[in-house]
Amino acid sequence: ASLLQLLGFQMLGSRVWGQHSLGVDIFLQTMGNPCLCKTNLSFSQIGSLENYYHFHHSKTFKRSTLSSRGPHTFLRMDPKVEWLQQQEVRRRVKRHIRGDPPSLPFNDPVWPNMWYLHCGDRNSRCRSEMNVVAAWQRGYTGRNVVVTILDDGIERNHPDLLQNYDPLASYDVNGNDHDPTPRYDASNENKHGTRCAGEVAAAANNSYCIVGIAYNARIGGIRMLDGDVTDVVEAKSLGIRPDYIDIYSASWGPDDDGKTVDGPGLLAKQAFEHGIKKGRRGLGSIFVWASGNGGREGDYCSCDGYTNSIYTISISSTTENGYKPWYLEECASTLATTYSSGAFYERKIVTTDLRHRCTDGHTGTSVSAPMVAGIIALALEANPLLTWRDVQHLLVRTSRPVHLRAADWKTNGAGHKVSHLYGFGLVDAEAIVVEAKKWKTVPPQHVCVGSLDRVPKYIRPDHVLRASTLSSACSEQREQHVLYLEHVVVRLSIAHPRRGDLQISLVSPAGTRSQLLARRVFDHSNEGFKGWEFMTVHCWGERAAGEWTLEIQDTPSQVRSPTAQGKCLHYRLLQALCPKFHSPQTFRSQIFCPNSPKFPRMGVKAKPYYTEAGHSLGSCNSVFEAERAKQKGIKMKGKKGKR
Structure with a gap:
């Protein structure tokens, strides 16, 4: 511990509003719980990753590596330090373009303008194939599900977010405190997270602004984009309370400039893996990601390691008329699609905005990831025992091509229609909650x-x-x-x-x-x-x-x-x-699949899988369900960048 003090490491924790600071950040991997990490020095654990610690060295200029060689050498001499890495600032851009359901319609003043959820204006061009209202009418509104927005913060006291705001699902990684409130400036640069949060869980029937897709879900925010973005920052953000937060929604990534190839670093990859293995008490954290806005630059989202990951659900966009938006990136990793903005004459998405306002200018694939996060929240209310892989299977089975225009629609060898523009099609909220209700967990991979x-x-x-x-x-x-x-x-x-x-x-x-x-x-x-x-x-x-x-x-x-x-x-x-199942999934350099009944013939609509070998919804899982319900305060009946 004294060695670290002599090397100039300082305490972390004060709120940082600025974009830059002096000093460098060092990441250590240790054997066990080293004594140096039990002192009051400047360390913090990297999210939920055990034996990984973050130290700040204040006596080094950020752009200098020479002055760090001495401290690096001394740290490597510690027998409990297995590995260390000086953090590099990464460029991450936000992906925007520069209970019982209440009776309908709602009294929220902007509800009539939410064309992508309903067709109340009787506009002949209006389509609402996402069937969100039908899911509400079945009683699913996201109750007891927790969604967190990984972004530039959320305005927690916004009148349309305050009712559903959850401080336990929130954190300021940039400032090292528990307040995710965005940094305000004249340009309202940090509006992105607040806009995404409103799509998910804006309150209903409060005579203010809009209605969120999961308007009874709990909503939190992780402020992590308003400052230097490093591997440590991303790993911390992805690992905030994985046993409490169900869904993480991210609408950012590397530059969509048509030339960048970049993705998560070592720590962020480990945070993803930890989330899908340990999150939600073993069911797996659900990561929803915007596919990217580099269409005009000819970008391809397979060069984005976040949307190209098997651990994330990559979501694309279509216009109100089912056309390809000018910003859309094509790739083979896109799973599904929602509505978003399009040409100047096509309507955009309405949502909450900074300074207690609303906006009708929310655009890009930034819109689509939170929409799907909200729809998945409806599915988790219908079946809280869905695993991270179950959710992907449900999206594959229930998303539909409908009126989405693409020249590359094809039917694969299992009878699924799929496109590089839209994945398996437009997300259908009613279909996914109906299937989720009767779904049985897929067997292990x-x-x-x-x-x-x-x-x-x-x-x-x-x-x-x-x-x-x-x-x-x-x-x-x-x-x-x-x-x-x-x-x-x-x-x-x-x-x-x-x-x-x-x-x-x-x-x-x-x-x-x-x-x-x-x-x-x-x-x-x-x-x-x-x-x-x-x-x-x-x-x-x-x-x-x-x-x-x-x-x-x-x-x-x-x-x-x-x-x-x-x-x-x-x-x-x-x-x-x-092994034997109707629809499996893959990992990095591997092939996975569960045990299952006979695979349906090509072209025959597969029925929901009811496994005999995998987890059942019977006695064993009812114990887990009760524990999870108790943690979240659920009353059980019997058995529970910016884009």
Whole structure:
């Protein structure tokens, strides 16, 4: 402990409103609970990650690494320090574009303008296929479900948020306190989180502003975007009270500039994994993510490691008329879609705004993630025992193409219609609560790791490199054998003179083609891809075994030599699958899937899965349900960047 004091580490905890400060942040991984972490020094645990600590070194200038070498060397000498890392500031942008249900309609003054929820204006162009009102009429309003907005804070005393605000689901990571109130300035820069929160849980029938989709849910905010965003900041934010918070909604990510390839760091990845394994007392935290607004720049959301993760639910947008918005990013990891803004003549989304106001200018995929978070809250009220994978299965089964216009709609080998623009279609709130009510938990995943192909393969200009892999889905290993797919992941390392010239596709044994990467005209990088993971949900429910084909096409642009070749250094097929089930899912470089009944024939609508082997909703889970209800104060009946 005295060593750290001599090295200049200081206490953390004062509220920070500014954007920058002197000093650097150090992250330590220790063996057990070291004595140095029991003192009153400047440390804090990284969210809910055990044996990971955050220290601040005040005697070092942020842009200097030389002056940190001494302290780093001394810290590494401590026998209880296994690993340390100086934190780097990352750029994260908000993804905006520069009880019994009450009788309807509501008395909230902006309710008539909420065209995406109802068609009360009798406008012939109005569509409401998300069926939120129908879910309310079935009695589901998000009661006893906790949703948190990861953003620039939320205005907790806003008249439309105050009733449902939950301080236990809130924290200020930027300022190290429990008040998530945004920092106010003349430009209202930090309005984003408050707008997202209103979509989810604005109060109903309070004669003010709007009605939230889950208007009886509890809403919290994590203030984490109004300052330097590091791996530690993200990990802390993703790990706030995972046993209490059900759903985390995030409408931000790396720059949507058509040239960035970036994603969560080591700590944030561990926070995601901890959340899905331990969150909600083992059912898994639910992370909902906006897919990105880089459509105008030709961006592709598979280059965003947050929306491209199997742990997140990536949500896209459509206009009121079902057209592709100008900002939409395509990719194979998008799971579903909601309404949002479109062309200048199309209507936008109304929601809460800073300084106790309302706005009709909420735009982009920032809108869509909170909408789905609210709809998932309705589903969790219908069935509190849904796991994080159950929720993804329900979205796949109940989302619909309806009037969404896309040239690439296809039917995969399991009978699911899917698109790179919209995933499995528009979210249907009524359908998801009906299915959730009778849903039985999917069995545990099986993991099958594909072999690593280390034979370098040249990528010639104006040619397509095809590499085929025959997968047995680990049939020779009983504990890992999988039959039906959930997510499929390809981990790739490629050296190339201009990354933006590449197109990558994966063809499943059933013939389903997933475009993992499209050309990006602004991506001039010669760094290629280093172990980057591309994920697709387009093979959901298909059989895992068979021949998989990876295709890499190089179309040289005029800014590079037409003869310069690239090289595929190595790749690995990773799938998340089920042993015997109607619809599985994949992890990074693996195949997973649960045990289940006979898979339905292609083109036949699958019925809800009632497992005999997995968790039942019987006596064992009723004990857990009662404990969870007690924690949240639920009265049980019997048995419970910015985009």
